[in-house]
Amino acid sequence: MNDRQDPPASPSAEECVDYLEQIVFFIDNELAEADCAAVRKHLDTCNPCLEKYDLQRTMKAVVARSCTEVAPSQLRDKVMFRLQQVRVEITTTEA
Known part of the structure; x- marks a missing residue:
């Protein structure tokens, strides 16, 4: 009898x-615990998916950091002015 275990089968492309x-959803903690466990198990056995997970997590962290920056007041004023222009254009067109 052989005590050696076979390595787990590679996940299919569909999986x-x-x-x-x-x-x-996993990164954002928006999955049920059973689904989280299934995703964790898959990531433990699938290096390509683990690499994509790491990339996605890194991208989300970079975007989150970037969103904490405040736009310069001059830019904010220009954007607000343009929004007001668009509101006037829409109101004029609808009338």
Whole structure:
């Protein structure tokens, strides 16, 4: 009798697609615990998906950091002015 265990089978492409769709929700803690456990298990056995998970997590962190910056007041004023112009254009067009 051989005590050696065979390595787990590689996930299929279809499985990976399903898990990749869930990664964003997994990162944002928007999955049920059972689904989180399934995603974790898949990531433990699938290096390509783990790499995509790491990339997605890094991108979200960079975007989150960038969103804490405050726009210069001059830019804010220009944007607010343009928004007001668009409101006037829409109101004039609808009348």
